[in-house]
Amino acid sequence: MRFENKVCWITGASSGIGKAVTLLLSQQNPKLILSARNQDKLEEVKRNIDPKVEVSILPLDLADDKEILHQKAKEAYAIYEKIDCIFHIGGISQRAGFEETSYDTFEQIFKVNFWGPLYLTKASLPYLRKVSNPIIVSINSVQGKFGVPERTAYSSSKHALLGFFDSLRAENVIPNLQITNILPGYVKTDLAKNALLGDGSTQGHLDEGKGGITVEKAAQDIVKAVTNGKSEVVIGRPREKMAVLIKRFLPKVFEKLVSSS
Numbered sequence: 001m002r003f004e005n006k007v008c009w010i011t012g013a014s015s016g017i018g019k020a021v022t023l024l025l026s027q028q029n030p031k032l033i034l035s036a037r038n039q040d041k042l043e044e045v046k047r048n049i050d051p052k053v054e055v056s057i058l059p060l061d062l063a064d065d066k067e068i069l070h071q072k073a074k075e076a077y078a079i080y081e082k083i084d085c086i087f088h089i090g091g092i093s094q095r096a097g098f099e100e101t102s103y104d105t106f107e108q109i110f111k112v113n114f115w116g117p118l119y120l121t122k123a124s125l126p127y128l129r130k131v132s133n134p135i136i137v138s139i140n141s142v143q144g145k146f147g148v149p150e151r152t153a154y155s156s157s158k159h160a161l162l163g164f165f166d167s168l169r170a171e172n173v174i175p176n177l178q179i180t181n182i183l184p185g186y187v188k189t190d191l192a193k194n195a196l197l198g199d200g201s202t203q204g205h206l207d208e209g210k211g212g213i214t215v216e217k218a219a220q221d222i223v224k225a226v227t228n229g230k231s232e233v234v235i236g237r238p239r240e241k242m243a244v245l246i247k248r249f250l251p252k253v254f255e256k257l258v259s260s261s
């Protein structure tokens with residue numbers, strides 16, 4: 001079992017993909033640190049885990065300043081005096097055109113999706129350097145590869161995140177550091193409900209007729225990709241995997257497919 005006795009720090013563990021990954025990983029008897037803003041929901045996730053598994057709750061807001069998030073990484077390390085794996089899963093989406101999206105909203109999405117994971121990563125590298133097989137997992141999105149309408153902030157934050165982790169991997173800062181970027185298509189979660197409108201309020205409902213894979217399937221594919229040491233994996237329905245290829249090889253066709261007009 002790849003994660004037995006490994007200390008896995010999971011952000012976004014309170015719901016959706018992060019919760020499903022947490023529950024699946026817990027079957028391998030790791031030591032878990034669960035983070036998100038909502039402490040009650042994290043406690044609820046903990047109650048669903050076999051009591052034999054060590055689970056700690058470390059609430060945090062990914063939109064916080066670098067000093068606060070560096071302190072959170074210190075606190076995470078202090079819990080088991082070790083961090084083997086970080087799963088960056090916390091994130092927030094957008095449902096608004098560029099002109100309707102205030103700068104505050106744009107910046108909030110970047111703080112949560114890009115700067116938060118970046119600060120936690122920088123603060124954790126000294127700890128990851130101490131273990132034999134350190135792993136960073138970043139739950140990105142197919143929208144880290146292409147943009148669609150009403151996602152200018154979301155898509156650009158995920159493009160930036162992908163570039164950041166690819167570049168960090170290339171720097172070889174820790175010789176055997178595994179960095180796995182996961183690019184999901186639609187997964188059935190509350191992401192759309194929690195997505196920000198232009199004024200920073202939440203959409204409050206799911207998108208109509210989008211469907212997607214289940215969180216359980218997403219978690220299985222994520223854990224499999226990480227276990228197999230992959231650098232980048234697209235998960236989701238065939239149409240989303242195909243969309244990445246169409247954007248790559250037939251960009252003009254792709255533009256017509258996603259254009260609003």
Ligand SMILES: NC(=O)c1ccc[n+]([C@@H]2O[C@H](COP(=O)([O-])OP(=O)(O)OC[C@H]3O[C@@H](n4cnc5c(N)ncnc54)[C@H](OP(=O)(O)O)[C@@H]3O)[C@@H](O)[C@H]2O)c1
Binds near residue numbers: 012091212
């Ligand atoms: N669902 C999809 O279709 C899909 C597709 C591609 C990529 N993704 C990515 O998958 C990841 C998880 O999303 P999900 O689909 O599982 O949606 P979700 O159910 O809305 O979960 C989002 C998670 O992020 C946490 N979060 C949000 N804002 C935060 C903040 N400011 N500080 C700390 N944690 C915060 C939430 O916890 P709290 O509210 O408790 O803070 C929650 O645990 C995201 O990065 C998303 O971009 C999802």
